[in-house]
Amino acid sequence: MNIEIYVFYFFSVLLLFSAANVVLSNNAVKSAIHLVFSFFFSAVLWLILNAEFLSVILILVYVGAVMVLFLFVVMMLDVNITALKEGFVKYFSSGLAVFLSMAILLIFFFQRDFDESDKNILVEINVISDDNTENLGYVLYTEYLLAFEIAAVILLLGIISAITLTHRKSSVTKYQNPSEQIDVKKEERIKILSDEDLK
């Protein structure tokens, strides 16, 4: 039981540290790497919170796909770092103010209301088995089937939108058309010119 506490403290400190680095760093690549770290550390914390499936998904999908997409874009756009630095100092005080006020408000509330573990609330226990993945899957395909379908529609929209926005028909690309190549006739390949043509 003790080890859980150490894991919690260790990884939450690391998580907050890398999250702060994401925000404070001026280099987009550095920020992205720190964001990857924060995803890793929170995945560990999610493991302690009995969300095994999601913590694996977070690493596989998030770090594996979304963050790679981010890094891809960061590398593709050759962003001028010095130009992006300006304004940072100007906004620092407002950023700090936002951070402090938000943090104090939320912590005050959570301290007050979730300190004592009184769950005066209706508690549904939707547990089918001990296996987190099995539980999730069971509920996902029964109770939340509608949501699942809508999520599929959203992903379809994501594909179409991203392609509509970024795809451009390149006019310089040269490509072969096999059917034309096969269908070509002898007469089209060579044209024998007579003397009159040359004149």
Add this chain to the structure above:
Amino acid sequence: MIPVSYYLFISSLLFSISLAGIFLNRKNILIMLMSLELMFLSINFNFIIFGNYLNDIAGQIFVFFILTVIAAESAIGLAIIIVLYRVRNSINVDDIGGLKG
């Protein structure tokens, strides 16, 4: 056992950091997007904590869907940024969050 409120502190600190990040990096859209990712991470954290606290699977289901939607959303966001980069040759938008009369 770690009290629920400790976890909630972490998630609220994360939320505050991400919110501050959006305010701080007004000139840098990419870091702004990353702050948004951080914000959604903290929200996911909240759902998982509450789901664990209430012993209810619905919180984790919600996180599942948030992850799906945010993946699509960030794909579209990056596509928009690429479009902006193509027409302007920079992604240096002046004061995106600012009030412009």
Add this chain to the structure above:
Amino acid sequence: MSYLFYFLPEIFILSVLSFVIVLDLFLKESKKNISYYILQISLIIVFLYLFSLLFQKNISNYELYDISNFTNLFKIFTVLLSIIIFYYSYSYLQRFKIYKSEYFIILIFGLLGMMIMVSANHLLILYLGIELLSLSLYTIIAYNRTSVRSSEAAVKYYILGAMSSGFLLFGISLLYGITGSLLYDEISSVIESMNFNNQDFSTHSIGLIFSLIFILISIAFKFGAAPFHMWIPDVYEGSLTPTTLMISTLPKVAIFVILIKLTSSIFASLEIYWSEMILILAVISVLIGNIIAISQTNIKRMLAYSTIANVGFILLGIYTGPENGYEAALFYTITYTLFTAAVFGLISEINIGDSSLEKIDDLGGLNQKFPLMAVMILIVMLSMIGIPPMLGFYAKFYVIQSLVLSGSTVLAIFAVIMTVIGSFYYLRVIKVIYFDDENTSISPSLYHLISYVFVLTLFLLGIFPNLLSTIISFAIGNL
């Protein structure tokens, strides 16, 4: 199996959509408009089907999704308006040779999102519906890829929109943590059972107020209410006119419906808190919208600020509470939406040289050249001011009446004064059209029979306002 019946309109639209997405790949460049016609016809079919549903008794026993007559009426309205929007967008895109079937495909996704979010009885479904709508909006705002302003507006809207979704989710997560449920009905009964009143800040009441604030901020963002309105002018100005037509109409109605659904179910017992927050939003919106609109020279930007002012009026209606305020607010929303659709439709039909209409002054002397078009714009503008025989008058009248009935006479006087100030910038458009020198490069597109029919219908609706108010009280009765 029987559950599928509830989603029939959505399933039908989605199937046609999937068919069109595949079909479009195989169409030749010159025949791409077939996909537009297919989508338009499918919308008409859905409209007829929804209309027939209205006369049946259908109570959903599927708790996540609600298909009451209220949401059904909303869907009928959105589909009908989408048909009109599709018509205008098609004619605009064809005229400027930027037609792509994807534009309509993405619009249909947005329509689907609105149908889902309005029918949702569960916060997860609500979130997914809102996201489906927002993602499609991000894309169509950035649709004009060659324009710098369009993509800047899209980036701005994207970041603010994603932030507002984050706020919505944070609010939802707090609600979930406090009440342990995501269903509207369950949450509202849990909150009711906590029965805390004004003075007593018992456990969890602060959390509930927090979540209320977060959710309201997010809704205000999407609605365009004042302190959170900064995306509206840029987006309206930056995107294509038919896109502006879409953004300024349908999502507003959808968000409005969400707002009254949430305030009448989940937050019903927190009325003392949300009514004050909504009042603040409303007053600031009416002020900022009306005052800044006066100094605008770009017609889309001017209409953007007038939108903010109108949103303020709608919120004033909601502020007065469920008894008489919701009906007035819904009446106002429908009127506003119809007339905004008409005005943007008319704007999109007018060419200035080779580009679309941007500056108000470019309308100069429209009356000499195209008197019929000028009359149409005159009717729409007069209605937006609120001149008596028009529908706009009744809309403003009902809101002000509900303010007086709920005892806030000061606010009613404020609303009247703001209406007078607001009339200034609408009158300026009329003045430019009728009294300014003729702008020679102005040239409306060839035929706009649909515009004439549309504006004439709106005019007739103004003469018989009881028709609309009967439908609206029927809708609110079925909420």
